[in-house]
Amino acid sequence: MSVATIDLxxxxxxxxxxxxxxxxxxxxxxxxxxLDRMNELSGFMDGMKNVVLRLTFEIERDxxxxxxxxxxxxxxxxxxxxSVGMLNVIRKSDLYPGVKTSYANLKQEISYLNELLHDRxxxxxxxxxxEMKNIIQxxxxxxxxx
Amino acid sequence: xxxYCTEQFIKEIEKLQRNNSYSAxxxxxxxxxxxxxxxxxxxxxxxxxxxxxxxxxxKYRIANSTxxxxxxxxxxxxxxxxPKQNNIYLGYIYPKTGxxxxxxxxxxxxxxxxxxxxxxxxxxxLYELDIASKTYRKKK
Numbered sequence: 001m002s003v004a005t006i007d008l009x010x011x012x013x014x015x016x017x018x019x020x021x022x023x024x025x026x027x028x029x030x031x032x033x034x035l036d037r038m039n040e041l042s043g044f045m046d047g048m049k050n051v052v053l054r055l056t057f058e059i060e061r062d063x064x065x066x067x068x069x070x071x072x073x074x075x076x077x078x079x080x081x082x083s084v085g086m087l088n089v090i091r092k093s094d095l096y097p098g099v100k101t102s103y104a105n106l107k108q109e110i111s112y113l114n115e116l117l118h119d120r121x122x123x124x125x126x127x128x129x130x131e132m133k134n135i136i137q138x139x140x141x142x143x144x145x146x
Numbered sequence: 147x148x149x150y151c152t153e154q155f156i157k158e159i160e161k162l163q164r165n166n167s168y169s170a171x172x173x174x175x176x177x178x179x180x181x182x183x184x185x186x187x188x189x190x191x192x193x194x195x196x197x198x199x200x201x202x203x204x205k206y207r208i209a210n211s212t213x214x215x216x217x218x219x220x221x222x223x224x225x226x227x228x229p230k231q232n233n234i235y236l237g238y239i240y241p242k243t244g245x246x247x248x249x250x251x252x253x254x255x256x257x258x259x260x261x262x263x264x265x266x267x268x269x270x271x272l273y274e275l276d277i278a279s280k281t282y283r284k285k286k
Contacts, residue, residue, distance in 0.1 A: 108243065114243075118250045120216065125253045126195045126203070135260045136201050142268035143228055 003072075006065040007059065010075040013055040017082050020047050034095075041095050045102045046051045048086065052109045055079075059116055066118055083110045147184045149275040151236045151282060152266040154192045154259075156273050158239050159182040167244050170211045174278040175223060175239070188236055195260075203260055210241065215244075219253045226263045237263045237274070241263065 018127045023044060066072050087107055090096060096103065126132050151159075161173075162168035179187070188202050195203040206223040224238040237259040241247050251259075266272050272285040 010198070115250055120252050120255060122251075123195065126256060129253070129257070132195060132257060132260065135257065135264055136195070136197060139226060139260070139264040139267060140201060142264055143231055144231065 002071045003065050004018055007071045007075070009058040010072055010079070012052050014075050016051045017048065017079055020044055020051070020088055021082055030049045038095055039091070041090070041099060041103065043068050044086075045090070045099060045106055048083065049102075049106050049109055051115055052083070052106070056109070056113055056116065066116070067123060068138060073117060073120065076113065080110060080114050080117065083113075087097065101135070147179075147187075148231075148233045149179060149236065149277055150233060150266075150272040150285065151275050152238075152262055153271060153273070154262055155236045155238060156282065162239070162241065162246065165246060166190070166242075166247065167212060167223070168210065168241055171221065172282075173280055174208050174211050174221065175187070176280040177211075178206065178223075179251070179275075180277045184227065184229050184232050184234065187225075188229045195256075199229055204254065208239075209210075213244075222251075224251070224259045226260065235267065235272070236262045 023040075087103070087110065090099065090103055159172055162171045182190075187204065187206075188199075189196075190204055190206065195201075204227060205227055206225065207222040208223050210220055221239055221241050222235060226235045226237065228234070270285065273282045274285045275282045
């Protein structure tokens with residue numbers, strides 16, 4: 001894959017999340033029917049989890065493209081921010097006690113996405129770090145077969 | 147493939163094994179390594195630093211067989227791969243979730259682990275891990 005492909009995948013995931021976030025009002029506004037609201041919320045959480053899982057899968061397939069992409073961190077940060085916002089709405093909802101497990105699973109997947117983003121930044125910083133270059137050299141010297 | 151561990155790694159393994167939720171950690175690490183060769187481990191996607199074919203600092207996500215949380219809640223294992231020497235050095239392991247779960251490591255943490263591995267190699271202060279028998283012993 002290439003940087004352009006990974007950018008497109010993240011862009012698509014972000015658009016899907018945005019669409020899901022817009023639909024999120026449904027489960028908050030259908031105040032007359034608790035079951036309808038619960039179904040809407042469950043649908044939203046399943047959809048969101050699928051988006052996140054698909055995206056992490058794509059990123060893992062092309063970590064190099066993800067590292068090189070300039071757009072990826074910008075889009076990912078927006079996606080994570082949007083997802084965390086959604087989680088906060090669910091956390092404050094009266095329906096939350098009924099979806100605790102799904103909530104925890106979704107939160108974990110979003111946190112994993114955030115970890116990939118964090119690791120990308122660390123990886124780039126280590127690449128530029130002079131001290132790390134010395135550590136690599138010292139390790140290679142120490143491990144040299146006698 | 148030779149698998150070595152630092153003292154720090156062994157300490158973490160022993161600490162985790164005392165907790166029921168992580169009791170199979172050594173088994174999980176050995177199973178993960180047994181399924182892969184040094185080249186795969188060197189170029190694995192969870193990559194932090196790499197000199198092609200010579201050195202890599204990797205982060206492996208190893209599933210915890212005692213839970214069903216999948217990759218996101220798995221162990222994170224930090225190691226150095228030296229493919230030319232056919233050696234892999236395990237430096238640190240931590241669970242992402244649970245009572246001993248911890249947050250993401252920062253750049254300085256990774257550097258400290260890399261330094262720990264380098265010092266252990268230089269001093270010969272390493273443990274050999276036998277992935278077939280899932281046991282370790284001090285390197286002579």
